[in-house]
Amino acid sequence: xxxxxxxxxxxxAQSLPKQLAWFFMNFAxxxxxxxxxxxxxxxxxxxxxxxxxxxxxPTRFALCGNPVLFPWVLAAQLxxxxxxxxxxxxxxxxxxxxxxxxxxxxxxxxxxxxxxxLCGPGWRQLFAGSVLGGxxxxxxxxxxxxxxxxxxxxxSVVASVIAMAVTGAVICPVCAALFGVAAPPAQKPAAxxxxxxxxxxxxxxxxxxxxxxxxxxxxxxxxGGVLLETALCAGHGVYGTGLVPAILLSQFTGSxxxxxxxGERLADGxxxxxxxxxxxxxxxxxxxxxxLPALFAGILGGILGGPTAQMIRGKLPCGVHPTVANVxxxxxxxxxxxxxMDLLPCFSRVPNLA
Numbered sequence: 001x002x003x004x005x006x007x008x009x010x011x012x013a014q015s016l017p018k019q020l021a022w023f024f025m026n027f028a029x030x031x032x033x034x035x036x037x038x039x040x041x042x043x044x045x046x047x048x049x050x051x052x053x054x055x056x057x058p059t060r061f062a063l064c065g066n067p068v069l070f071p072w073v074l075a076a077q078l079x080x081x082x083x084x085x086x087x088x089x090x091x092x093x094x095x096x097x098x099x100x101x102x103x104x105x106x107x108x109x110x111x112x113x114x115x116x117x118l119c120g121p122g123w124r125q126l127f128a129g130s131v132l133g134g135x136x137x138x139x140x141x142x143x144x145x146x147x148x149x150x151x152x153x154x155x156s157v158v159a160s161v162i163a164m165a166v167t168g169a170v171i172c173p174v175c176a177a178l179f180g181v182a183a184p185p186a187q188k189p190a191a192x193x194x195x196x197x198x199x200x201x202x203x204x205x206x207x208x209x210x211x212x213x214x215x216x217x218x219x220x221x222x223x224g225g226v227l228l229e230t231a232l233c234a235g236h237g238v239y240g241t242g243l244v245p246a247i248l249l250s251q252f253t254g255s256x257x258x259x260x261x262x263g264e265r266l267a268d269g270x271x272x273x274x275x276x277x278x279x280x281x282x283x284x285x286x287x288x289x290x291x292l293p294a295l296f297a298g299i300l301g302g303i304l305g306g307p308t309a310q311m312i313r314g315k316l317p318c319g320v321h322p323t324v325a326n327v328x329x330x331x332x333x334x335x336x337x338x339x340x341m342d343l344l345p346c347f348s349r350v351p352n353l354a
Contacts, residue, residue, distance in 0.1 A: 045221025083134030250280030257302025275301025
């Protein structure tokens, strides 16, 4: 049927409607949903959260750290993704030989929006970050997947997040040297009132952190989109695998564990969202959609994610956005957890998914 993932991907290079669908699906790729409605949902949710801020309505977690940055972050994502898809459409055969999947989503969650958060809003920052990210992020991921992740038997997400780290570690300092570090200060979450409601909203906000939104409204629209598209067609989201329930279980588990353990440190930038967009869903795809893989990966990811990112963050040089530490931690944690699961007899890889 028209919403099937395989139907959308098949012949997309020759179909403008399918290309448009793929464009918006990229916005939900960081969470492994890869769905049209979830991709549109997170964009619409970000816009709604920004309009609420413009109207002076309260929000628990500030959009993009500071809502004034949101239009520029979204513009950087749209521009860099459009350039990425254009480059792959015209020249993809030169660097995708042997690849059955291309991580075109990386500019959405990588260097282009990070440049805006680091250097502040502006047309020059937008242009430089979007062009550099659009040209180099996805090809780097393809090469790493073919020559590093696949030969080592690692999930493709490891190649994707290493590509984000490498390109971010290069593009961010270049832009910082050109434009300076001048972003408005982030609005830290209030320390008071951290009860059950606060933790639930924080858990929701984790679901849109990969897009740099980090806002509960944006996340609700994202999750609403994935639930709706799954109800309409079970073969649409998560690459048509039907693993949406297991993915969601692993993500909520990972975020809940991280917030339970490290909630008091969120004001210091603790990245409790790491298992939501790496360890949990990657291991579900690798080891199947059972209850045990989802819970095991979610719990270990929640324990390891925040401290690993914080340790790496302390080693970053000036001019590098903290997202480089976060995505590096995703690669480290996913590698460690998959290695642990490979050693345990209760887990076995699912070839068609891995």
